[in-house]
Amino acid sequence: MPPSVSGFAGSTYALRMHRQVIHKDSGQVSEETDHAITSLVRTPQDFYALWRGHWQVENRLHHPRDTVFGEDASRSRKGAAGLMYFRDVLINLLHLHNLSPLRSIRYFSANPNELYQLLCPS
Incomplete structure (x- = not known):
């Protein structure tokens, strides 16, 4: 055993x-x-790297989904998985352009045409 x-x-x-x-x-x-x-x-150093890697995912993806989009407080049940994937794509797109998710959402809320240009470049 x-x-x-x-x-x-x-x-x-x-x-x-x-x-x-x-x-x-x-x-x-x-x-x-x-x-x-x-x-x-694994070695202690490897365990530490794995542990830190987990928190990188938490800080880069899950935390913005909750703080920016209010995902934990959302009462939406139908289509919740689809919304989650859409939020992930949007957050990763913002990261690709070196944009802060929270600042970007506030900015694009006031300037939706610029968000459209980011999502659909010509």
């Missing part, structure tokens, strides 16, 4: 990442601890 961590079949490592976080808005420092269980065999 393969080794396991705390009864999780197939798992070989229990990880804990402890760090201090400086909050941009208030400048206050807090401490956070995250935990993971995995069957991957």
Whole structure:
């Protein structure tokens, strides 16, 4: 029988990442601890890179979808997956043009013709 961590079949490592976080808005420092269980065999540096990579996705895609488009508060159920994909395409398009999603949405709300030019270049 393969080794396991705390009864999780197939798992070989229990990880804990402890760090201090400086909050941009208030400048206050807090401490956070995250935990993971995995069957991957990697070096601590590799685990750290994987962990950071996850947060890059969260910060680059999921956070803007919620803060810019209010996705978590949305009551839309029909077509929710389609809206999510549309938002992802739009956010990635803005990133390709080195544009901030929040600033861009505000700008394009006031200038829809320029958004059209971005989406349909001639």
